[in-house]
Amino acid sequence: MMQNNHSIPTEKILERLRFENPWWKTGFIDPELDKLPRRLYFKLFYAQVGQTDLRRATILMGPRRVGKTVMMQHTIHQLLESGVAAHKIILISIDNPLYIHMGLEELYALARRASGNERTDGRYVFFDEIQYLKDWERHLKVLVDSYAKTKFIASGSAAAALRLKSTESGAGRFHDFMLPPLTFQEFLHLQDLEHLVKESPTLYQSKNIRFVEAVDIKELNQQFFKYLNYGGYPEVLFSSSVRHNMPGFIKSDIIDKVLLRDLPSLYGIKDVQELNRFFTYLAYNTGKEFSPQKMASESGLPWTDIKRYMGYLESAFLVKVITKVNDNARHFKRMTGFKVYLTNPSLRTALFSPVEPTDDEAGNIVETAVFSQWLHREHMEFHYARWKTGRKEGEVDMVYLDTKKLKPSWALEIKWSNRYPKRPGELKSLLEFCQKNGLESAVVTTIDKQDQKRHGELELYFYPVATYVYTLGENTLRSRK
Numbered sequence: 001m002m003q004n005n006h007s008i009p010t011e012k013i014l015e016r017l018r019f020e021n022p023w024w025k026t027g028f029i030d031p032e033l034d035k036l037p038r039r040l041y042f043k044l045f046y047a048q049v050g051q052t053d054l055r056r057a058t059i060l061m062g063p064r065r066v067g068k069t070v071m072m073q074h075t076i077h078q079l080l081e082s083g084v085a086a087h088k089i090i091l092i093s094i095d096n097p098l099y100i101h102m103g104l105e106e107l108y109a110l111a112r113r114a115s116g117n118e119r120t121d122g123r124y125v126f127f128d129e130i131q132y133l134k135d136w137e138r139h140l141k142v143l144v145d146s147y148a149k150t151k152f153i154a155s156g157s158a159a160a161a162l163r164l165k166s167t168e169s170g171a172g173r174f175h176d177f178m179l180p181p182l183t184f185q186e187f188l189h190l191q192d193l194e195h196l197v198k199e200s201p202t203l204y205q206s207k208n209i210r211f212v213e214a215v216d217i218k219e220l221n222q223q224f225f226k227y228l229n230y231g232g233y234p235e236v237l238f239s240s241s242v243r244h245n246m247p248g249f250i251k252s253d254i255i256d257k258v259l260l261r262d263l264p265s266l267y268g269i270k271d272v273q274e275l276n277r278f279f280t281y282l283a284y285n286t287g288k289e290f291s292p293q294k295m296a297s298e299s300g301l302p303w304t305d306i307k308r309y310m311g312y313l314e315s316a317f318l319v320k321v322i323t324k325v326n327d328n329a330r331h332f333k334r335m336t337g338f339k340v341y342l343t344n345p346s347l348r349t350a351l352f353s354p355v356e357p358t359d360d361e362a363g364n365i366v367e368t369a370v371f372s373q374w375l376h377r378e379h380m381e382f383h384y385a386r387w388k389t390g391r392k393e394g395e396v397d398m399v400y401l402d403t404k405k406l407k408p409s410w411a412l413e414i415k416w417s418n419r420y421p422k423r424p425g426e427l428k429s430l431l432e433f434c435q436k437n438g439l440e441s442a443v444v445t446t447i448d449k450q451d452q453k454r455h456g457e458l459e460l461y462f463y464p465v466a467t468y469v470y471t472l473g474e475n476t477l478r479s480r481k
Contacts, residue, residue, distance in 0.1 A: 008098060010110070016098055017114040023076065023086045024115050033073045036238065037190050040477055045177055046075055049124070049153055055173065057144050057152040059130075062179035063317040063343065064254045064262075067234045068155040071179065072126050075153070079124055087115040088123045094136075095129040104139040105146070121149040131156040131266065137174075144173045157262060157316065180376040181232035181344040183473030184369070184466070188223060190237060196220045197470055200450075210478070211471050217448045217464055221357065224466035228365050229354045232344035232372075250350030255279070263312050274301070278309050282319055283351050286342045287364040287371075289324075289386070292335060310340065317343055320375055327387040327394060329401060329408045329437050339384060341371045357416075357447075366416045366465055367397060370445070373472035374398070377479070385411070385433055394429035408437045413444045414465070420444055421451040421462045434458050443468070 023029055048058050060068050076089050090111045092099070099107060108125060112118050125143075130136045136154070143152055188194050197220065200213040214220045230236045230246050242249045259276045263269055281299050296303050313319045322339045325331055342348055345368045349355060355365045374382060381403075385396040398412040413420075413430045420427055427444065434442050435458070442458060445465035453460045463471075 013098055013110055014114040016096065017090075017092065017111050020091050020093060021089070021111075021115065023080060023089060027086050028080060029073050029077045033070060034077055036070055036074075036234070038074055039067055039071065039179075039182075039234065040186050040189055041179055041480075042071060042074055044477075044480055045071055045179070046078055048175060048177055049075055049079075049151065051175075052151050054175075055144055055148055056175045057140055057154060057173060059174050059176050060153065060155040060179060061176060061317075062157070063181060064157045064258055065233050065235055066179055066181050068157075068179055069128055070234070072128060072153065072155060076124075076126070084122070084124065087117045089126075090115065090123065091126040091128065093128045095132045100132075104133065104136070104143055108143065108147075108150075120147050123147075123150040125150055125152050127152070127154040129156060130154040131262070141173050157258070178376075178378055181346075181372070182227075182234060182237070183373055183376065183476070184224065184227050184231070184469045185473030185477070187227045187231040187237070188470070190234070193223060196223065197467060200467075209471075209475055211463075212467050212474070213450060214448075214464060214467050217466070220466045221448065221464070224369075224469070225355070225357055228345045228369055229349040230346050232346040236346075246346075247350050250347060254347075255351075258316050258318065263316055266315075267312055269312070274305075275309055275312070278306070279313060279318065280351060282310075282313070282340050283342055283348045285340070286345070286348055287339060287367045289337050289339050289384075291337050318347070319343060320371070322371070323383055324386045325383045325399060325401070327385060327389070327433055327436055329385065329399060329406075329433075337386060341368050341375075343372050343375055345369045345372060363416045366445075367414045369469055370412075370414050370465065370472070371398070373469050373476065376473070376476045385429075394432055396430055396433045399433075408433075408439060411437075411439055411442045413442065415445050416447060416465065418447050418449045421446060421449045421453065424453050424455045424460050427455075427460070431455065431458060 018024060028034065045060065060071065062068055072091065076091065079089055080086060092107050092111060104127065112120070130140070133139060140152060140154060188196060196215055197212040198215050200211045230243055236243050236246060236249065255276070259279060260272050263275065264272050269275055278299055278301060292303050295306055299306065310319065310321055314321060320341050320343055322341060323331070323335065324337050345365050348365065355361050371382070374380070380400065383399045383401065385399050387394050396411050397414040400409050401407065402409045411430060411433055413427060430442055430444070440457070440459060441461065443461045443463065445468050446462050448464050449462055450464060450467070451462040453462070
C-alpha cells in the first residue's frame with residue numbers, strides 16, 4: 001500500500017476525505033446541518049463563491065462559532081441543488097491532525113482521487129480552518145495560479161491576521177468575506193420575530209437608510225436583552241442545552257480555543273494564562289475609557305505587552321480598540337486615552353453573569369452592542385470624542401470622520417435612558433461638539449422613546465436603542481449587497 005512521507009497510510013487519508021465529503025456517496029450534506037436556518041449573510045457569500053470567472057479564492061473570515069463551517073455546508077448544499085456534480089465539490093478540514101504535514105496541493109490531489117474523478121475543471125474546493133496550515137497564503141496562491149478552472153474557498157478564525165496575510169501574499173488572488181457575530185436583525189430573523197418591528201415612514205429617512213420602529217417595544221426590549229446576553233452565536237440560539245450552559249460553551253469552545261490554542265499557535269505566545277487574564281479584564285471593562293498608564297496599573301502588565309496583547313485579541317475579532325478625538329474632531333498627537341469594546345456583548349455575560357435592564361452595567365453593554373453592529377461595516381473607522389477646556393469636560397460616545405474631508409459626518413450619543421427627549425438641553429457635550437463641527441443633526445438612543453426635537457440649529461433624533469441596533473444590522477447588510 002502506498003504511504004505518504006509521514007507513515008500514515010494513504011488509504012487512511014482517502015477514507016477520511018470520503019467521510020468529510022458524504023455527498024460523494026449520498027448526493028446531499030448532513031441532514032442535521034441542512035435543516036439549520038441560513039444566516040442573512042448566506043446569499044451574499046454564495047454569490048461570491050459563484051464568481052468563477054475571476055481567478056480568486058474566497059476567504060471566509062470571522063470569530064469562532066459564528067457559523068463559518070455551517071455556511072460552507074449550506075453553500076455545498078446550494079451547489080448540489082444548482083446541479084453541480086457531487087464529486088466536483090470537496091471539503092477538507094485543515095485542523096485534522098492527519099493533514100498536519102501536508103500541503104494544500106497534495107491534499108487536493110488526494111481528494112480528487114478519493115472522489116473517484118481526477119479532473120480539475122468545474123471543481124469547488126473548501127478548506128476549513130486554513131490558518132492551521134503554516135504559510136497557508138502561499139500554498140493557496142499557488143493553487144489559484146495553477147488551477148484556473150477550480151474555485152477555492154477557505155475559512156479561518158483569526159480574522160485580521162488572515163486579512164493581513166492575504167493582503168501581503170494574495171496579490172489580487174484572494175477576496176475576503178467577513179462573517180460577523182449575529183446581528184440583532186439576524187437574531188430576530190432566525191426566530192421568526194421580525195414582526196416586532198415595522199418600517200418607520202416618518203423619522204430620519206433617506207434614499208439609502210431604512211429605519212424601523214417597534215410594533216411592541218416592551219417585547220422588543222426583552223428580545224434585545226436576550227440578544228445582549230446570549231445572542232451573538234447561532235449555536236446558542238438553537239440549542240437550549242448550550243444556552244443553559246452558556247459560560248461553559250463560551251469558555252471551552254471560544255475563549256479557551258482562541259486564547260489557549262489559536263493565538264499561541266499564530267503568534268508564539270508563551271504565557272497564555274496572562275493573555276487569558278488580560279482578556280477577562282478587558283471584557284469586564286468593555287466600553288470604559290483607559291489611559292495607557294491606567295491600564296498598565298490595573299492590569300499589572302507593561303504597556304509594551306498590553307499593546308501586543310490587544311493586537312492579538314483584535315486579530316481574533318474578540319475586541320476592537322477605539323481611539324479618541326477632541327472637540328474639534330482632531331486626533332491627539334499621542335495616545336492619551338482609548339476605549340476597548342467586545343465585538344460581541346454576550347462574551348461578557350458568559351464570563352460573568354447575565355445583565356438585566358436595571359443593572360448598573362446595562363449602559364456599557366448597550367453601548368457595546370451598538371459598537372458591535374457598526375463594526376460590521378468594513379473599512380469604516382470610528383472614534384469617540386473627549387476633551388477638557390479649563391474645568392469643563394465633554395464627551396460624545398461615537399463620531400464618524402469623513403476620511404476625505406477630515407471632518408465628522410455624524411455624531412451619536414448612546415443612552416439607556418428616557419431622560420433626554422424631554423431635556424435635550426442637558427446633552428451639553430453633544431450640542432457643543434455638533435456646533436463646533438458644523439453638524440446639523442445627531443442621534444440619541446433611548447430605552448423606549450422615539451421622538452424628534454429641534455434644539456437651536458441642531459435636529460435631534462431619538463430612537464429606542466433596540467430599533468436603532470436592528471436598523472444598523474439591516475442597513476449594513478443592504479450596503480454589502
